[in-house]
Amino acid sequence: MTEIKSKIGGGEQNLTVVLRIRPMNEDEVLLRATQISHKVGENMVVLMDPLEDPDDILRANRSREKTFVFDQTFDGNATQEKVYDATTKFLIENVVTGYNATVFAYGATGAGKTYTMLGTDNEPGIMARALNDLFLQMEKSDDMAYKVTMSYLEIYNEMIRDLLNPGSGILDLREDSKGGVQVAGLVELKARSTEEVMRLLMQGNKERTQEPTAANKTSSRSHAVLQVIVRQQNKARNIMQEVRTGKLFLVDLAGSERAANTHNRGKRMVEGAHINRSLLALGNCINALTDKNGKGYVNYRDSKLTRLLKDALGGNCKTVMIAHISPASIHFEESRNTLIYADRAKHIKTKVRRNVTDVAYHIAQYTNIIQELREEILRLRHKLQDQPSQRRVETSANIQQVHSEVLEARRSADTEELHKLKEQLLISFKDQMELRKSLMELNNASMEISLETNRNQMTVSDFEVERARAGKMENPDRSIESLMKENEKALEMSGAGTDELNEPEDVKVAREELKVLNEEKYRTEKVRSTVRKELEMAKEKTRKLEEQIPHRISTDEQREVLRLLCKVHELEIKKTEVQSMCLLRNFQIKKKDMVISRFKQHQSLCDKIIHTQKVLLEDKNIYPTQELEELYDLYKLELKLQREDTDGFVSELNTKGDIDQQSVLTEETEPLARMRLRSNNPEDKIFEKSPRSLRMKDQRSLSGVWRNDSNLSIEDDNLSNNSPRKSPGFLGPSRVSTEDRTIIATNTRNIAALAAKKRSKAQGSEGYNFDKVLPGELKPSTRKGSDKSNEDYNYLTPSRLDKHNSIFVADQLAYSPLIKLPSDDNLSTVTKQTAYTEPSLPPLRKTGDGERYRDGRQWEQEKGKRSRRGENSYAQQFAKHSRRGRSVPKMTDDVYKTGRTGNNDRVFYKRNAFLRPDDTEFPTTPSEKSKNGGKKKGYRNNTAFSDSSVVSTPQNKKRNKKLPPTIPAYRKGDITVTGFSLPRY
């Protein structure tokens, strides 16, 4: 120990080599190994050959027993502290004062190197103790400032890794300008205390490559190097300040090993080869350094280990080698080799000097550099002056050329960057668009699924309702709703399949489809959420790319190109949005269709209920209240308007059966009737079986009121010529073009004028022949802004009709309330006859009804009655005309009157629609003459032929004396509201 201490300080020094023999371990005892290495004294060790036979006289002189002498020898009883004190403690002071020192543990695998260097928690090794002492040493000094940094690395398979920063990967060894070896990128951490150092050490050891081998359960497969750098300087600042830098290397080498002993294969074997290679290099270096024949070449470069330990082995470093051996006979060879190497290492000499840098030296260094630079500048100046001016021009041209080349290069680099960015953007946009489209398709699929689901649910629920209704027949006390719930429960409880339920095929199919749709919905939702996530990611990617544009692109043009690219993408997104909207609208339309069909079903149900109730009322002769009547009127009108709105065209009636059907529907307004006839929908026939209608139908069929073919001919011909509806059997009010209407109106007026003329002639001589009265029609126009002439009343005569090709509406005859209303008999008489020959009209009945219409009060009374009778009310007409944007005709008692036939059938007539019984011309009143400047107009105005002239109102009593009695054009009464209906052209 005394010897070792004497080596402290500078100068040439030998490598200090100590030996540590570990105790025998359990395995070795079990293997009955014998102890072959024995410590003799403080410095000596005797290694005995386990194979040597003491009785072999022949080999007595060639004993393999070897004796080695080292600086210090420790056996298995030596404590960690003792080893530390003898090998390292004395170095600490040197390091603090600026010397380099290295302690490395050498030996075969499992010989106890790591134990010595690192130790255990209870028995800390050299590393921890050295650092502890280092800090203690620094604390002792008051006037010096210290800075301690540490790094910890491993060399594994010839690769350097930073154990304090394992993420930094493989590090390189570099030599600095002074020939010193540095590890590039190695982290040097500041250490302030022993605890901190210990923490860092423990952290580093966890990162160290360690694997169990047959020779050692915790075999270190790498060389570990702990480097501690201590910088010391005086606390007092001075220009000539001295900075001392001491480095301490503590090295735990990997164990030299023989593959046979370790039983290593594969990876372990490769590790072993590397370990041995670096240790061989170390041995070679030791050999070279200790070459007695002079200065041999020391090849440190053979391994990273030797490069790193270059200073420690042959440079400015105080080095201690701790050789380790096992005492067991089974490790004889390894122990022998170690001892041989260690013994050789003893002769290595190093020159130790203090690492001192002072400020003066520092300034001198810079002064030299500055001087060198000045000389260089001078040299260049001279050179430039020697150059001819031509050369200078060339140089400047060259500079420009270089400049332009640089620019060109930059431009091409930019273009390349643009292409790259463009490509990336396009791919990203494309991805996004595909995802958007997928999402759109999935949305659409989802909507279709929901629609289909609704449809099937409707089928099932309709069936359920029907079944519950059937159940109600058996259990009248129960509500349909509760029955439905019960059915549902029973179905769930029984778990019966659709086949067992005796359900119709469509319901079975609907149930099956519902199942499939449910699964489909789940699947679609799943895919949709995945696509949505992917789309979000794609959007994020695009956004990042877009953010890079300003940085990666330098010119405005290129930016513009990319901007346009983005714009195109934006437009594509908009396009997809529009497509998506269209799909959504389609879906909404389909959904509304479903709702409508549901409402239709509901309406049909309501119709059935109303009809049934109506039949019941009529059968039992219960008269509904006025309010109910009005509501019913409104209901019918609503129905009619609905149908008119949904279908502007009237279909044709092709069969007689259709005509019969229409006859049954005469209670209804004509458009409604047409709809009924046209439609094949059973719900449209709900009123067919009204007893009253049937009765009417029967009566009229019997009496022949229904239009005969001959009666139809004129109208139909006209219609066929002028109307889009060319069916000869068409009955309803036609939708005639405006031109047609004008022609018809003109014809009508002409005929009326002729009739008036004839009538005035006949007036004086013949009197009135009611038997010869002809059916006709007189209509005021109800249209806003229509020709004034349309408001006049027209007389139609058969002869004129023929001549003028005008219209004769046979079914629109009305009976005058002033004359006797036709009975069924005389009705039939009237209608059976051919309309254009000899009409036999019923005798006029002077009932005095006209008196009732003298003033508004009476009209109101009549209106109320009519309303109660279910006839067309003003309210109905008002509603109808208002909806259609037409002006509503003024309701006066001069406009409408209704009556009833003998068997209570309704008839409508217009008070002003009169026919002369003898088909003579209309008389012209003096007042009319004077109004028209003495000219006959050919048709009659309201005043001349108003019904008021017949009824004895105070105003016209006097005037009417001159007039012959008139017969109103009679009509087949139930062709509703003449006054309001569109003129029947």
Ligand SMILES: Nc1ncnc2c1ncn2[C@@H]1O[C@H](COP(=O)(O)OP(=O)(O)OP(=O)(O)O)[C@@H](O)[C@H]1O
């Ligand atoms: N002086 C000692 N006292 C007690 N046990 C020791 C001593 N030296 C070594 N050992 C034990 O021997 C075993 C092997 O020691 P260690 O791991 O230090 O060997 P090594 O030389 O580092 O091997 P390798 O090169 O394979 O890493 C360990 O379990 C260790 O605790």
